[in-house]
Amino acid sequence: MKKGDFVIIGAVLAAVLLSTALFFVRSSAGTTVTVKENNETVYRGALTEDKIIKLSGNTVEIKDGRVQMVDADCKNQLCVNHRAISEKGESIVCLPNRVLVEIE
Amino acid sequence: MAKKITLYGIFAALAMIFGYLESLVPLTFIAPGVKLGLANSIALLLLCRGDFKGALSVNTVRILLSALLFSAPFSLVFSLTAGTASLLVMRLLAGRKSVSVIGFSIAGAAVHNTVQLTVATLLFGRAVWYYLPFLLLSALFGGGIIGTLTQIILKKVQTNQKF
Numbered sequence: 637m638k639k640g641d642f643v644i645i646g647a648v649l650a651a652v653l654l655s656t657a658l659f660f661v662r663s664s665a666g667t668t669v670t671v672k673e674n675n676e677t678v679y680r681g682a683l684t685e686d687k688i689i690k691l692s693g694n695t696v697e698i699k700d701g702r703v704q705m706v707d708a709d710c711k712n713q714l715c716v717n718h719r720a721i722s723e724k725g726e727s728i729v730c731l732p733n734r735v736l737v738e739i740e
Numbered sequence: 741m742a743k744k745i746t747l748y749g750i751f752a753a754l755a756m757i758f759g760y761l762e763s764l765v766p767l768t769f770i771a772p773g774v775k776l777g778l779a780n781s782i783a784l785l786l787l788c789r790g791d792f793k794g795a796l797s798v799n800t801v802r803i804l805l806s807a808l809l810f811s812a813p814f815s816l817v818f819s820l821t822a823g824t825a826s827l828l829v830m831r832l833l834a835g836r837k838s839v840s841v842i843g844f845s846i847a848g849a850a851v852h853n854t855v856q857l858t859v860a861t862l863l864f865g866r867a868v869w870y871y872l873p874f875l876l877l878s879a880l881f882g883g884g885i886i887g888t889l890t891q892i893i894l895k896k897v898q899t900n901q902k903f
Contacts (some may be wrong), residue, residue: 640836641843700902703810714862 666724666739669703671696674734683722684740693733705730723732748753748798751786752777755779755802760810763882771874777882784890785897786847787834795831800825817855817863826852845887849879868896 671679671689679689679696683703689696694715695707702720710732718728727738758778767774779802786795803823810838826848833844853875861869 637842638838638840640833640839641846643885644833644843644847645880648846650875651850652873652880654878655869655876657874659870683825 638645666722666726668738669698670738670740672736672738676692683702691733694730694735696735696737703728703739705735708733708735742768744794748794751782751794752801752805754824755782756806757784758782758831759802759806763810770878774875774878775861775882777886780826780845780848781886781890782895784841784848784857784886787830787844788841788894790834790883790891792827792831792834796824798825799827811854818859821859822852825855833900840887841890842887844882845890846880846883849883850876853879854856862863 639713667683669679669681670677671684671691673691673694678691679687681687681698683698683701685698686700687698688706693709694705697704697706702722704720705715705718705728708716708730710730712732715728715730715735721728721737721739724739727736729736746808758781762775762778767776782802783795783799786792788800800820800823803816803819807813807819829851830844830848833839833847854872857869857872857875
């Protein structure tokens with residue numbers, strides 16, 4: 637092992653730390669909630685603002701920076717069983733009712 | 741020339757065997773796609789002897805043949821770009837006196853994995869960057885092991901000038 641080897645090992649380790657840090661920054665909490673029904677935006681607001689949004693068949697709840705589908709009249713109830721979302725890029729979809737909840 | 745061709749042929753065959761042996765002992769439990777990179781020790785060996793052209797041709801032949809024989813031709817895009825890029829970086833470092841085989845083996849492995857991830861991102865259009873820390877760490881270990889191995893081989897080979 638020579639001096640240059642340690643420089644290379646250090647550089648790779650630094651890259652590991654940097655990419656891990658970047659990962660955490662990028663997956664940070666989102667800011668905006670968008671609710672779409674039939675491809676039309678029916679609600680758009682801050683994640684911090686607690687709110688209950690009633691749609692024709694679904695009810696979306698924004699509470700404590702997390703969004704959850706609390707009620708749906710669809711058959712499979714997949715969206716209701718989906719865990720609450722809070723991070724950028726996460727979404728809850730209710731296919732039967734064509735509802736999409738997304739965090740940006 | 742004839743001797744060189746024979747030598748490169750043997751090296752290419754050996755590198756392919758290494759690649760095959762590796763596929764028998766999957767390391768995918770660490771992270772998907774992770775491998776030791778035994779075949780790279782051949783390229784390292786040639787680079788240490790100052791034979792970049794040899795390393796490049798043996799590497800290219802190995803990648804082309806392994807892709808044709810063992811894996812989907814699609815994977816060629818990944819292995820060819822990554823293999824060539826890492827070889828170029830290793831060549832640059834191999835010329836430096838302050839860096840040993842272990843050093844440029846690690847650098848080569850890190851470049852290899854990063855380029856593969858870049859190609860994957862370009863092809864699939866979706867960022868898979870969260871995977872980078874794992875790939876870089878495995879490059880550190882894999883590159884280190886292969887570099888050390890090559891150093892041992894080099895020592896043995898130096899005493900046997902017939903090679």
